Amino acid sequence: xxxxxxxxxxxxxxxxxxxxxxxxxxxxxxxxxxxxxxxxxxxxxxxxxxxxxxxxxxxxxxxxxxxxxxxxxxxxxxxxxxxxxxxxxxxxxxxxxxxxxxxxxxxxxxxxxxxxxxxxxxxxxxxxxxxxxxxxxxxxxxxxxxxxxxxxxxxxxxxxxxxxxxxxxxxxxxxxxxxxxxxxxxxxxxxxxxxxxxxxxxxxxxxxxxxxxxxxxxxxxxxxxxxxxxxxxxxxxxxxxxxxxxxxxxxxxxxxxxxxxxxxxxxxxxxxxxxxxxxxxxxxxxxxxxxxxxxxxxxxxxxxxxxxxxxxxxx
Numbered sequence: 183x184x185x186x187x188x189x190x191x192x193x194x195x196x197x198x199x200x201x202x203x204x205x206x207x208x209x210x211x212x213x214x215x216x217x218x219x220x221x222x223x224x225x226x227x228x229x230x231x232x233x234x235x236x237x238x239x240x241x242x243x244x245x246x247x248x249x250x251x252x253x254x255x256x257x258x259x260x261x262x263x264x265x266x267x268x269x270x271x272x273x274x275x276x277x278x279x280x281x282x283x284x285x286x287x288x289x290x291x292x293x294x295x296x297x298x299x300x301x302x303x304x305x306x307x308x309x310x311x312x313x314x315x316x317x318x319x320x321x322x323x324x325x326x327x328x329x330x331x332x333x334x335x336x337x338x339x340x341x342x343x344x345x346x347x348x349x350x351x352x353x354x355x356x357x358x359x360x361x362x363x364x365x366x367x368x369x370x371x372x373x374x375x376x377x378x379x380x381x382x383x384x385x386x387x388x389x390x391x392x393x394x395x396x397x398x399x400x401x402x403x404x405x406x407x408x409x410x411x412x413x414x415x416x417x418x419x420x421x422x423x424x425x426x427x428x429x430x431x432x433x434x435x436x437x438x439x440x441x442x443x444x445x446x447x448x449x450x451x452x453x454x455x456x457x458x459x460x461x462x463x464x465x466x467x468x469x470x471x472x473x474x475x476x477x478x479x480x481x482x483x484x485x486x487x488x489x490x491x492x493x494x495x496x497x
Contacts, residue, residue: 184217187220188253191247195247196317200218254322255457280327281309303465305465330452367443377405385424452473
């Protein structure tokens with residue numbers, strides 16, 4: 183059996199069309215169609231039915247996809263096992279993808295513990311949209327994907343979501359913005375300039391729902407997929423800035439902004455997505471332990487809130 187045929191077949195099954203798969207694989211649609219036809223002939227039955235503009239797996243196709251995912255998963259395990267056996271005295275490569283909606287400061291704090299393992303390490307970081315990262319994970323070009331949501335049920339990638347923790351959303355303002363409103367939080371946000379996460383982020387969707395439930399209408403002056411760019415706009419006083427509450431002290435110190443309040447009803451969730459059901463990779467082990475035991479432990483949520491209340495009381 184030609185494993186390239188299986189690879190092309192999996193890409194079409196995941197994307198739902200030959201055209202989308204061809205863009206990801208950088209091949210012509212004719213090449214992919216021809217290879218899938220050869221695989222179908224080899225297996226003795228059609229793999230897809232056309233429903234509208236999408237290709238839907240036949241019963242044979244569903245069976246084939248399950249085996250294909252197992253085959254490539256075993257290939258990944260083989261590669262990991264060989265790397266583990268021969269890694270003594272060699273540099274371990276850890277390939278991690280970060281969804282573009284994950285705040286850069288959180289991404290750093292999540293990935294940084296990997297550097298503490300007792301072995302020479304080289305980290306390769308990729309930042310794309312989640313769908314692209316999951317495709318790379320399925321092809322075993324990544325060891326881990328960090329995202330703000332678990333693996334979507336609509337994605338036919340055999341992977342597992344490991345919850346790292348969550349943080350409430352904190353609101354910050356540059357000192358130049360303070361005189362703009364004397365209303366208490368969150369009423370001060372009504373009609374005020376606000377820097378919002380992009381619509382692709384899970385937190386951005388929850389925030390829009392929360393604003394509507396509170397009858398608040400902030401003036402959204404900009405939306406950002408890149409949180410680092412949003413932080414620069416916030417530092418310059420363009421609008422209220424949103425960020426993870428667990429990093430309140432760090433954000434205040436680094437950006438010279440002040441914590442205005444915390445939206446208790448809205449949380450950002452963070453997940454590590456891997457092909458491993460049971461975590462064995464040393465870098466992934468270090469990341470999950472540090473996230474659950476340090477960054478997102480309950481006390482880490484409480485300290486910034488207590489500090490903010492003390493500052494408010496002093497005023």
